[in-house]
Amino acid sequence: MSLTVAPPPPVARLRRLRAVELRTPHFAASGDFYREVWGLEQVESGRDGSWLRGTGDNHHVLSLQRAEANGLGRISFAVATPAEIDEAARRLLARGIVPVAGPGRLDQVGGGYGLRFTDPEGRLIELSADVEAVVPRDRLGTAVPVGVTHVVLNTIDIDAAVAFYCEVLGMRVSDWSAHQMAFLRINSDHHCIAFNQAEWASLNHVAYEMPSVDHFMRGLGRLKHHGIAPQWGPGRHGPGNNTFSYFTDPAGLVCEYTSDVAQVVEDRWICRTWPRTPELSDLWGTAGPPSATIRSHMAGIPDPGPLAAQHEGARA
Numbered sequence: 506m507s508l509t510v511a512p513p514p515p516v517a518r519l520r521r522l523r524a525v526e527l528r529t530p531h532f533a534a535s536g537d538f539y540r541e542v543w544g545l546e547q548v549e550s551g552r553d554g555s556w557l558r559g560t561g562d563n564h565h566v567l568s569l570q571r572a573e574a575n576g577l578g579r580i581s582f583a584v585a586t587p588a589e590i591d592e593a594a595r596r597l598l599a600r601g602i603v604p605v606a607g608p609g610r611l612d613q614v615g616g617g618y619g620l621r622f623t624d625p626e627g628r629l630i631e632l633s634a635d636v637e638a639v640v641p642r643d644r645l646g647t648a649v650p651v652g653v654t655h656v657v658l659n660t661i662d663i664d665a666a667v668a669f670y671c672e673v674l675g676m677r678v679s680d681w682s683a684h685q686m687a688f689l690r691i692n693s694d695h696h697c698i699a700f701n702q703a704e705w706a707s708l709n710h711v712a713y714e715m716p717s718v719d720h721f722m723r724g725l726g727r728l729k730h731h732g733i734a735p736q737w738g739p740g741r742h743g744p745g746n747n748t749f750s751y752f753t754d755p756a757g758l759v760c761e762y763t764s765d766v767a768q769v770v771e772d773r774w775i776c777r778t779w780p781r782t783p784e785l786s787d788l789w790g791t792a793g794p795p796s797a798t799i800r801s802h803m804a805g806i807p808d809p810g811p812l813a814a815q816h817e818g819a820r821a
Contacts, residue, residue, distance in 0.1 A: 627810025
């Protein structure tokens with residue numbers, strides 16, 4: 506009689522996607538874009554860093570860091586308590602994953618208690634609790650983002666990436682788009698992370714939530730007044746049911762306005778595999794296929810992760 510060994514539990518219960526950090530050589534221009542055009546509000550800034558909030562209660566949802574090349578800095582997820590952070594550190598070590606920082610107080614704008622570690626492709630993941638909150642802004646009167654709602658990541662091995670984020674971080678797969686994309690959730694939102702099978706690991710895009718479809722369209726109108734047209738969109742995706750409109754920032758990194766994402770009821774949701782057809786990529790039929798230009802921006806450049814980039818810079 507053989508005994509089945511239960512897999513170790515995920516390291517923590519993630520509550521929500523808190524913030525994303527971007528590395529960019531176009532630091533000043535990108536800061537101006539996200540503040541003056543995109544609709545975020547600057548919380549704090551320095552010579553090499555800028556932190557911006559949406560209308561929600563997260564201290565910041567986007568941080569920009571000066572760098573020599575485009576890249577993803579870190580992805581931050583909210584955990585409920587410092588005790589859960591300490592337990593996450595123990596569970597990571599039990600899996601042979603050594604945190605690169607913490608657990609402990611975070612030396613960063615907004616503070617908090619947390620830890621950081623890297624995934625198998627070098628992405629820096631932060632789990633944090635007790636980060637300083639801010640008073641929500643009026644989200645109904647202004648067509649600006651509530652915050653970051655999902656990040657799409659290019660991966661060289663979609664099966665390995667999905668397995669790591671599900672087994673280690675406790676994410677659940679909501680849907681697949683053929684065997685090209687996987688959509689993962691941590692709460693009722695259809696996805697907060699999606700993986701796209703690609704030639705190299707890199708950031709595909711960051712999506713910002715608008716409170717409603719009306720706010721979504723008004724946001725597009727505001728960008729139009731700034732002379733900025735969507736590079737793909739507006740439309741509505743099949744997987745996730747969310748509206749979409751994609752733009753590029755001054756560094757060429759892709760940012761998305763979205764709204765109305767599907768809400769998952771656990772134990773009722775049935776994961777499905779969507780065929781990759783134009784009709785399902787855009788249910789409205791308004792966007793047309795993505796251009797070669799926006800596809801190139803979504804592919805980005807090979808990104809070994811911020812720690813690898815720092816090591817390369819130190820050796821140079």
